[in-house]
Amino acid sequence: MTSRTMVAGNWKMNTTPTQGKALAEDIIAAAGTPPTKVVFGVPAIQLMSIKEITAQHEGYFVAAQNMHHKDNGAYTGELSAAMLADAGVDYVILGHSERREYFGENDSLVNIKINKALNAGLLPIYCCGEKLDIREAGNHEMIVGKQIEQALFSLDPAQMEKVVIAYEPVWAIGTGVTASPEQAQEMHSFIRQMVANQFGDTIANSTTILYGGSVKPDNAEELFGMEDVDGGLVGGASLSVENFVPIIKAR
Template identity: 55%
Template structure:
């Protein structure tokens, strides 16, 4: 049975005190996780060690970083390596988020290197993929996402793939006023799973967790998560509000 996950990406938000309060509010919200369900919290780099302390006594809640460097170590001022993340107890790392691709020009090839470094340090990548509006309008979203998968993941073997989580981000539905329907999410998730099956086999495809990263909120999370190939969500803005994030988790 593949894992069901709700991951909260804080992005560049909150002070340390605000982050501590948010975590405390989440863990005290009466969330009961079933077998195979996980919660992942991804604060900014400076808060990682502190958040790890706050969640250490809560089984099923894990720590993620929002990025890692594409080099092992060295003179890369301002970068944070996968080895550093592992040393403070990071369990997951978000790689290839649409904002990293757009604002920092991260390429599929660079992400393949980051994935390898994360895996080498025992950290599970949450690999983000998804298409912008012009690609969706041209109805070439499948080809676009397939290329992202091929260029960043296809160098792995099936054993390594077991430690990968995929997050589908319909970029055109984030902050644009447009909304991806549950059917559109399901269609793309099913397509991604079919591509994994073609490359890595049916067993690998059935086992991989695929999250939805398109502005999920309490009002639509239940419908999205009910889709056959949607295994949870990568949550942005709603993860900054404890009541909303807890409600989304409970939608699993």
């Protein structure tokens, strides 16, 4: 297990607290001590109960799926970085394509959130990726490059060392379509080179870059076999033991 490998499950708005507790316990029981870091990205109502479980098992962590960019205030229904940190949350997913699409989030906002997360001691999982029309027009590197630059380039090297990047081709999320291992590697290599150009080779070579786009048991090993693909940000397949455990073991 290298320090940069990870498999993160994003449960999105699925599972009740009762179901989520059972799911996490069953995955841990089936996977045992994992060959990589395993992160459960759970609905906010479950963060503390899942943290209680992961705290008892080496290699398992919990992530919030989002957080607000302000420290406190009249923002009904929102959670701040300090709240998540005080609850023992390890990671926070920021900039997910669904947050961008449905809630209008952009990288200048995500940049503020990343800074707030880091200042509170949370580890950001920063999501970037392109839509189908961008990919078909051949502009995917330009668009992802802009996202990386706007969200991450204002960080200092010590901050960047704590950031996980998740490349999620939006055209491959929940569609059943997966980027080929070669397409994933090409983009991951591009992202790592961007990090190297800005922060240096040492940080780039230690940065975890996950692939997120219809990762399944039957494609995980091939995807994760690519040199710059350090693991996956897994959606639907993270919601069952029979799908998620083989993905954990593929890493």
